[in-house]
Amino acid sequence: METLDRRVRRTRNQLGDALRELITEKPYEAITIQEISDRADVNRATFYLHYGSKDELLAQNLREIFDELVIQIEARAEGKPPWESMVHAQALFEHLDEHFGLYQAVLGQHGVGYVMHQILAYITTHEERLLRDYLGNAAAPVIPIPILARHVAGSIFALASWWVENNRPYPPETMAHFLLQLCYGVGTLVTPEN
């Protein structure tokens, strides 16, 4: 699977680099395949040899850096319940920090709708799995798990985009602290005292 022609790797890397560069300079919507190809120093027809569209190129790039994050998280979290593990959240904000320009582009003012949607959906699925794992077969919560998961995902998404958009006003550790405080900190959220 990794036995690709050196030229292919080169071209794809150049195209990815070009997109990641351009996306920090102008809204994603305004970027043309011609521009990406020019910046990558590759013929436009060559682009179509590798990707069917701009979206496909972006999707692959996002998938790659997303995989990095998942590995980071899995490496750090050791089966702790989510409300005890600071590391999930911290890894997230360090990840955002590392790919700052890219996330600013896809989550910010000229954000990419389907990417926002996908990210929110992904976090929701992730949180739902965590919640099911750790709530397990305890008494059914007052609030349905899918809604609980979506609530947490919404908060994560919102704080993440806020942080990126406002030029990282707090360090990742602090943001992680806020996030856990808000979503799990009070402890009663999962089984409300009402």
Added chain:
Amino acid sequence: METLDRRVRRTRNQLGDALRELITEKPYEAITIQEISDRADVNRATFYLHYGSKDELLAQNLREIFDELVIQIEARAEGKPPWESMVHAQALFEHLDEHFGLYQAVLGQHGVGYVMHQILAYITTHEERLLRDYLGNAAAPVIPIPILARHVAGSIFALASWWVENNRPYPPETMAHFLLQLCYGVGTLVTPEN
């Protein structure tokens, strides 16, 4: 300001109707000005007599229905603190219900990035104002107000889009109940016991 030529009102209404129709049939990105004009039974050049772009037409339509919501909320809420007022949240979900197709289009799988961003930003501002009003000059909260506001806004946004995307699985009252439970229900959120 409301003294517009009858033809102008007619044309703009037709264009708005056409867009709202089309947006339920295909992704917003895929809709052309030609299509909107055809559906509105108006010449394409006429479109440009009223709007500079597709986005401008959408923006105006959203602003109009958004104003409806604000009026609804203000009419119902009587200075109650946000965590006591069920009506804010309920008005929101009834509003989503009323303009279901439109919100499905702008918040869903093929959502419109800048609209999502704007909505989240708007809710954040709204929540921040509410929080400042009602927390007032009490002791400074552990979590900065902008972050608190963004957290609540994120939850509202996430539950709203989830509800629309999943074809309104609960009635508006129930969703409002969940939302208030999650964001204000436990009461300790504003001044965590930690």
Added chain:
DNA sequence: TATTTTATTGACAATGTGTTATTTAATCAA
């Protein structure tokens, strides 16, 4: 009814898309 405003029509250049056939160049395996 006369005047003003709006809408229609058909055309235009400009830009971007997606594809193709041909030529040139790089890579890989023997």
Added chain:
DNA sequence: TTGATTAAATAACACATTGTCAATAAAATA
């Protein structure tokens, strides 16, 4: 290192969409 294979460059193509414009027809208002 050579020869076969694969990829990239090039130039051209039809097509769609955009934004604009001038001339004409139609409608509304005073």
